[in-house]
Amino acid sequence: MLTNINRLIEKLAYTLRMEIVFYIHILAATAWIGGALLLFALGIFLRDKQAQANVYEHLGPLYGYFETFWLVTLLTTGTVMYMHHGFGDVFKYAYDSDLAQTMIHKVYMVGILTFLTIIHMIIAFKTHTKTRTKWQQIISRGSSLLIFLLNLIILWYATQLRTML
Numbered sequence: 344m345l346t347n348i349n350r351l352i353e354k355l356a357y358t359l360r361m362e363i364v365f366y367i368h369i370l371a372a373t374a375w376i377g378g379a380l381l382l383f384a385l386g387i388f389l390r391d392k393q394a395q396a397n398v399y400e401h402l403g404p405l406y407g408y409f410e411t412f413w414l415v416t417l418l419t420t421g422t423v424m425y426m427h428h429g430f431g432d433v434f435k436y437a438y439d440s441d442l443a444q445t446m447i448h449k450v451y452m453v454g455i456l457t458f459l460t461i462i463h464m465i466i467a468f469k470t471h472t473k474t475r476t477k478w479q480q481i482i483s484r485g486s487s488l489l490i491f492l493l494n495l496i497i498l499w500y501a502t503q504l505r506t507m508l
């Protein structure tokens with residue numbers, strides 16, 4: 344009887360911990376995507392070049408650390424939930440299932456997004472307050488646009504995953 348109660352308490356505590364991990368994952372997703380959308384909008388709608396330079400000069404480094412923190416949080420909490428849901432076995436025994444395919448697409452997209460973010464940040468920190476070469480400008484803008492689109496696609500896969508789990 345006592346062992347059963349102990350098991351129940353342990354199970355409840357585990358479920359609660361996973362709820363907290365999921366909560367942090369969602370918080371990180373809102374901060375990461377929200378931050379990216381805001382800066383993307385600034386780049387498009389803030390037409391005054393001097394004002395734009397001022398904003399990037401002061402906000403740039405802070406934004407870089409802010410986004411890095413939330414992306415690392417997303418990757419960590421995502422991995423914990425991946426293990427919790429036993430995705431290793433899903434891939435092993437049901438590779439063709441919608442669940443496995445949706446997850447694999449999400450993971451690939453997140454991999455590309457992380458790679459582009461690293462490239463984007465290296466250029467941003469290297470050229471902070473300096474004039475960029477034509478190629479640095481193209482790669483920086485291109486990666487920024489791709490990160491923006493990938494975020495929307497990842498969010499779509501994320502909502503599909505939740506429905507399937």
Ligand code: HEM
Binds near residue numbers: 365369376422450
């Ligand atoms: C840019 C990175 C990421 C973003 C923006 C993101 C976003 C989200 C969002 C918004 C949800 C909730 C969907 C809903 O409730 O409808 C979610 C769920 C989930 N994510 Fe992520 N995610 C990211 C990275 C990852 C990674 C790297 C993994 C695993 C390796 C992962 C694994 C999961 C899992 C397993 C769920 C479902 C959890 C559940 O329903 O219990 N995520 N993600």
